Amino acid sequence: MYIKISAVAVTLIQVVGFAQATTSTVSASKSTVSTLSKPQDYWKSFNSLVDPLNITIAAIPQTTSNDPSVECTYYEPPSNFKYNAKEWPNLWETATSNGMANTSEFQALYNAIDWSKAPKIDVRKLNTDGSINMTGYDQNTDPDCWWSASTCTKPKLEGVNEDIYTCPEPQTWGLTYDDGPNCSHNAFYDYLEAEKIKASMFYIGSNVVNWPYGAQRGQKAGHHIADHTWSHQLMTTLTNTEVLAELYYTQKAIKMVTGVTPIHWRPAFGDVDDRVRWIATQLGLTTILWDLDTDDWAAGTSETLESVQKTYEDFIAMGTNGTFKNSGQIVLTHEIDNTTMTLAMEFLPKIRAAYKNVIDVATCMNITNPYHESTVTIAPFNASAASSPAAAAASSADAVHSAAASVTSGAASDATSKDGSKAAVSAAAAVDSVSTSAGIQVSSNSLLMAFFAAAAAYLFSKLM
Numbered sequence: 494m495y496i497k498i499s500a501v502a503v504t505l506i507q508v509v510g511f512a513q514a515t516t517s518t519v520s521a522s523k524s525t526v527s528t529l530s531k532p533q534d535y536w537k538s539f540n541s542l543v544d545p546l547n548i549t550i551a552a553i554p555q556t557t558s559n560d561p562s563v564e565c566t567y568y569e570p571p572s573n574f575k576y577n578a579k580e581w582p583n584l585w586e587t588a589t590s591n592g593m594a595n596t597s598e599f600q601a602l603y604n605a606i607d608w609s610k611a612p613k614i615d616v617r618k619l620n621t622d623g624s625i626n627m628t629g630y631d632q633n634t635d636p637d638c639w640w641s642a643s644t645c646t647k648p649k650l651e652g653v654n655e656d657i658y659t660c661p662e663p664q665t666w667g668l669t670y671d672d673g674p675n676c677s678h679n680a681f682y683d684y685l686e687a688e689k690i691k692a693s694m695f696y697i698g699s700n701v702v703n704w705p706y707g708a709q710r711g712q713k714a715g716h717h718i719a720d721h722t723w724s725h726q727l728m729t730t731l732t733n734t735e736v737l738a739e740l741y742y743t744q745k746a747i748k749m750v751t752g753v754t755p756i757h758w759r760p761a762f763g764d765v766d767d768r769v770r771w772i773a774t775q776l777g778l779t780t781i782l783w784d785l786d787t788d789d790w791a792a793g794t795s796e797t798l799e800s801v802q803k804t805y806e807d808f809i810a811m812g813t814n815g816t817f818k819n820s821g822q823i824v825l826t827h828e829i830d831n832t833t834m835t836l837a838m839e840f841l842p843k844i845r846a847a848y849k850n851v852i853d854v855a856t857c858m859n860i861t862n863p864y865h866e867s868t869v870t871i872a873p874f875n876a877s878a879a880s881s882p883a884a885a886a887a888s889s890a891d892a893v894h895s896a897a898a899s900v901t902s903g904a905a906s907d908a909t910s911k912d913g914s915k916a917a918v919s920a921a922a923a924v925d926s927v928s929t930s931a932g933i934q935v936s937s938n939s940l941l942m943a944f945f946a947a948a949a950a951y952l953f954s955k956l957m
């Protein structure tokens with residue numbers, strides 16, 4: 494075992510300051526919850542004005558251009574989601590900010606949770622250099638199933654949802670993109686749509702309310718939408734209240750903007766332990782991690798573009814060299830900037846030629862209802878496609894199409910998932926990334942800059 498240390502990528506698009514569009518006439522984000530009989534019912538009180546099966550994206554330069562500077566210019570939010578800063582945590586700050594731990598809806602949720610059952614696991618501390626302090630934690634016995642310490646994915650606590658970290662089906666590439674919706678993603682989303690490729694999209698709450706058309710496009714295209722926290726922090730270093738708020742307000746943001754409430758989430762940097770998992774479970778959320786990491790976010794910063802391309806090539810080769818003959822994988826990639834999205838478009842044709850299935854995680858796990866609502870379902874995994882002999886590139890693409898997720902209306906199907914078979918590869922580097930976007934409401938540039946300065950200094954250590 495050795496310790497790998499990587500720096501977190503920082504992508505900062507500074508198109509802020511001019512856009513103080515915080516006024517609104519109608520708010521879709523108001524909730525009327527005051528009591529909750531059980532915490533898992535929280536999503537029933539979200540009053541979204543968005544029909545997830547009938548989303549219209551306004552044709553404005555930001556939604557039609559492929560020029561990032563145009564795409565990332567502030568726009569008036571859609572009429573079915575009027576952002577009112579007073580009703581949300583501050584963008585890119587802990588989700589308890591702006592008084593959000595004291596709202597009646599949050600209090601109702603908090604009080605519905607039986608905290609006496611919460612695991613007594615310490616809130617982790619940061620070292621002065623920003624890395625997690627693991628002093629005193631036994632990484633070998635790993636009592637808390639702390640992924641950052643051990644890549645543990647099977648909770649040691651009863652009643653906690655077990656992580657998904659790999660696709661069980663053979664020759665399957667689980668396609669996941671973190672940190673969106675990115676304001677400059679039009680070309681990438683156009684590509685995915687043209688190629689009928691569906692991915693799991695892990696959206697950051699701050700980005701969702703900041704770039705609502707971006708999130709709506711993800712839902713409209715039938716991608717598997719999941720929660721990636723409000724402010725993208727190391728979750729094990731946050732208090733119970735903060736963890737709950739990071740997840741809750743992102744769930745709310747995704748519901749308000751897209752009309753669905755996810756049942757899956759991914760921790761920033763993969764930093765999760767049984768305390769954080771337990772809180773996520775209270776919200777009906779299951780953790781999705783990965784077993785292959787491209788480190789694409791680091792291309793051009795702490796890693797060369799060539800080294801990330803080599804990593805992609807290596808993972809692609811695994812599709813034909815027998816590595817995934819009996820199982821699949823989930824790859825960590827990002828919607829963080831033009832570099833990562835260009836890499837995705839560069840390699841997806843090769844990925845599809847090398848793998849039988851290139852699909853979102855809900856599909857690969859045969860989870861046909863990946864949202865709390867029953868309005869949107871995803872087609873089941875196409876078992877016949879999966880069991881046929883290794884296909885040539887052309888028929889492989891057909892298999893992908895038939896197995897890919899599609900949005901359909903109607904009642905929820907059985908949402909049982911297959912047990913994840915053991916991954917053929919060990920968990921890879923634990924480094925996720927940090928992004929930001931042009932701001933609807935960034936009241937303090939200095940605060941944001943301080944946040945990213947801290948993130949830039951951040952070093953993440955883990956055993957592998």
Ligand SMILES: [Zn+2]
Nearest residue numbers: 671672925926
């Ligand atoms: Zn991330």
